[in-house]
Amino acid sequence: MLKDISIIGVPMDLGQERRGVDMGPSAIRYAGVIERLEALGYNIEDLGDIPIAAKRIGAGKNSSHEHLKNLEEVAEVNSKLADAISQVVEKKRFPLIFGGDHSIAIGTLAGAAKPYQNLGVIWYDAHGDLNTAETSPSGNIHGMPLAVSLGLGHPSLTSIGGYQPKVKPENIVIIGARSLDQGEKELIREKNIRVYTMHEIDQFGMTKVMSDAINYLKDKTDGVHLSLDLDGLDPSDAPGVGTPVLGGISYRESHLAMEMLSEADILTSAEFVEVNPILDDKNKTANAAVALMGSLFGEKLC
Numbered sequence: 001m002l003k004d005i006s007i008i009g010v011p012m013d014l015g016q017e018r019r020g021v022d023m024g025p026s027a028i029r030y031a032g033v034i035e036r037l038e039a040l041g042y043n044i045e046d047l048g049d050i051p052i053a054a055k056r057i058g059a060g061k062n063s064s065h066e067h068l069k070n071l072e073e074v075a076e077v078n079s080k081l082a083d084a085i086s087q088v089v090e091k092k093r094f095p096l097i098f099g100g101d102h103s104i105a106i107g108t109l110a111g112a113a114k115p116y117q118n119l120g121v122i123w124y125d126a127h128g129d130l131n132t133a134e135t136s137p138s139g140n141i142h143g144m145p146l147a148v149s150l151g152l153g154h155p156s157l158t159s160i161g162g163y164q165p166k167v168k169p170e171n172i173v174i175i176g177a178r179s180l181d182q183g184e185k186e187l188i189r190e191k192n193i194r195v196y197t198m199h200e201i202d203q204f205g206m207t208k209v210m211s212d213a214i215n216y217l218k219d220k221t222d223g224v225h226l227s228l229d230l231d232g233l234d235p236s237d238a239p240g241v242g243t244p245v246l247g248g249i250s251y252r253e254s255h256l257a258m259e260m261l262s263e264a265d266i267l268t269s270a271e272f273v274e275v276n277p278i279l280d281d282k283n284k285t286a287n288a289a290v291a292l293m294g295s296l297f298g299e300k301l302c
């Protein structure tokens with residue numbers, strides 16, 4: 001992994017309807033992320049936050065796209081984010097992004113995938129985030145970023161970065177899924193996307209799931225992005241998220257997953273999203289995110 005890391009915060013809350021996720025980047029910084037990574041010998045540059053348009057009252061109600069809430073605003077923020085990440089990549093630094101809701105993955109991937117022919121994506125999440133306006137039960141864009149990155153969705157989202165698709169279905173691995181909408185299940189089947197649901201994690205254990213996932217991606221990808229939605233973890237370990245789903249990945253299993261990724265040394269970018277301090281318990285979720293980043297960047301227990 002690159003020894004120089006550039007942090008970008010994206011206090012985005014327009015991709016969903018719960019207030020507070022815009023405070024995620026601050027909560028993660030307060031949890032001591034910079035000190036933690038510096039202690040591991042990394043050179044950290046914090047580029048601050050991407051500016052976000054003020055949230056409208058009754059988000060989406062007046063939007064021109066009923067099934068794509070805050071479309072224009074979400075698109076604008078994501079194209080700024082994509083540009084910021086491209087600059088980080090050009091400097092040969094590792095982009096580390098803090099959300100914000102998961103709609104920011106649209107911009108992250110637009111920036112992070114550009115230099116790669118076959119960027120792998122590890123989507124660590126209770127959800128597939130594979131909806132389009134047609135399949136979404138909510139109209140919330142945070143449920144759509146992985147579909148957008150495959151080139152499926154509104155053109156003002158899929159065109160960000162000026163190329164598409166950002167990722168190919170065979171280079172995606174979803175880990176921790178336990179809440180998939182009907183249209184998402186159909187897309188997973190149609191595109192043959194590799195998914196490790198909680199069933200596989202329970203049946204085979206995290207060690208087997210992660211080594212399988214890493215082997216699946218290792219030889220065919222030229223870079224790998226980790227998109228970690230904190231709701232992939234069980235709500236008892238990460239209560240500060242807007243769309244919690246029971247029966248998730250434990251804190252310890254998540255540490256193991258991060259340690260295995262660190263060992264495999266395949267990551268070229270990462271993002272931690274959906275931390276909502278208003279819904280949290282004493283910053284537990286941001287603290288978990290930072291502890292997981294410790295493992296991801298090479299912290300050893302002894």
Ligand SMILES: NC(=[NH2+])NCCC[C@H](N)C(=O)O
Nearest residue numbers: 102127131138140142143243
């Ligand atoms: N990034 C997330 N937390 N996504 C949750 C999405 C929930 C649901 N599948 C939807 O599309 O509305």
Ligand SMILES: [Mn+2]
Nearest residue numbers: 126127229231
């Ligand atoms: Mn999720």
Ligand SMILES: [Mn+2]
Nearest residue numbers: 102125129229
């Ligand atoms: Mn998500």
